[in-house]
Amino acid sequence: MRENDLDGMFAEFEADAMTSFRPPGVPVAERRVRDRRRRRLLTGVAALLLAGPAGAFVAAGRGADPDPPAPSPTPSVSPTPTGQLPERKVALPGEPGELADLRFVDARHGWALFDTCGPRDPDATGCRRAVGRTTDGGATWQPTAPLADAKGPASMLPIDDRTLTLMDRDGYLVTTDGGAAWSRHPFSAPPPATQRSTVTRSGFLIRCPGQDSLEGRPCPRRELIRVGSGPVRPQPPVALTEETEHRLVESGDGRLWLTVRDGDRLTVLLSADGAASWRRLPAVAGAGRLLVSPDGADAWLVGVREDGFDVAATKQVWRLVGSRWEQRPGLPDNTSDVAAANGGVLAVTSAYGSAGFWTGGHYVDVPELRAALRDDTDASLSVEVLRDDTVVVSTGSAQIMGVDSGVTRTWTLVS
Known part of the structure; x- marks a missing residue:
């Protein structure tokens, strides 16, 4: 599901160039998260990202040999205590740098960026x-x-x-063949592959x-194109x-959902x-x-009130039933981020290092995630x-799928 908020994403990418490219969760109203958020600028949203001005990004690339030697990867699966x-483990033997960005497009396919320079x-x-690039879920x-x-x-899109x-x-470096070759494009002329990342x-x-x-x-005024x-x-x-x-x-x-928020009122139009x-x-x-769930069957509204770096414990939930929004029991007060899954389920992360699901008006914890999430106490969950x-x-540079x-669900840590 892609959202298109041009000005918001433009501002977020300017912040990204100074920090990292990991999308944040919703800020939470407790001291540990406030202190953490003050140490870093807000970063961009996934699958929803848009380039800022050319001066906001610094890196250079070149096209590659059209016939690179065939890689011979070996499985990298750590023993499980x-x-x-x-x-x-995300590993590219012989390649420089540390893991700087990790993004999956589905359960099996994903991309990883290694860099010798820090993101900050x-x-x-x-x-x-x-x-x-992985085609087997990160194995x-x-x-x-x-x-x-x-x-x-x-940053990767x-x-x-x-x-x-x-x-x-310098602009956009694009591959359309799984990384066999790259092509360079300026900000003023984004190629179709890059445009697809914003539409x-x-x-x-x-x-x-x-x-x-x-x-x-x-x-002053925008239009739908x-x-x-x-x-x-x-x-x-x-x-x-x-x-x-x-x-x-x-x-x-295939349905389009357009939201417009004016003050504290949110209006949704559906086509x-x-x-x-x-x-x-x-x-x-x-x-x-x-x-909106991936299959489009379920639509929700979530209430969030922001006060500087804090968010008040207003975790209201409405579900679309026919043509009406019906209010449901709220999310846990310590919710840090939420997303819609299929089957009437909301995936929820906590400010205290846990994750679970909201379903039927109740929160269901996932105990096996607690240890993995709390290992990275300085990372905001999304x-x-x-x-x-x-x-x-997502927590730090790791992702739990x-x-x-x-x-x-079956959970796997990819890092």
């Missing part, structure tokens, strides 16, 4: 980096074609198991009129102004015919986020649900 999660030093030079990793030395941090954009100061699966996007690049420049076709006519029956916050989601069933017509759902006061309903809990369905 009793009571701990099975762990898969935009002025670092001579950085050597490498990208790896083995294959190196892509080599990249040139660079400077400063970089994956689309699928074959298509990836690596962003740096819905059918090519819809909210942006300033006449805007060609992907940079989120300010403008479809890449390759131009502005949608007629436009959605709602004001898309700089005073309102808006996001666009396309669920797995089932490719933006030809829209149905306006009732506005909800206190709602902050729309969550959670997302991938297109195939895989739940991914939960496959299967509902609240009964």
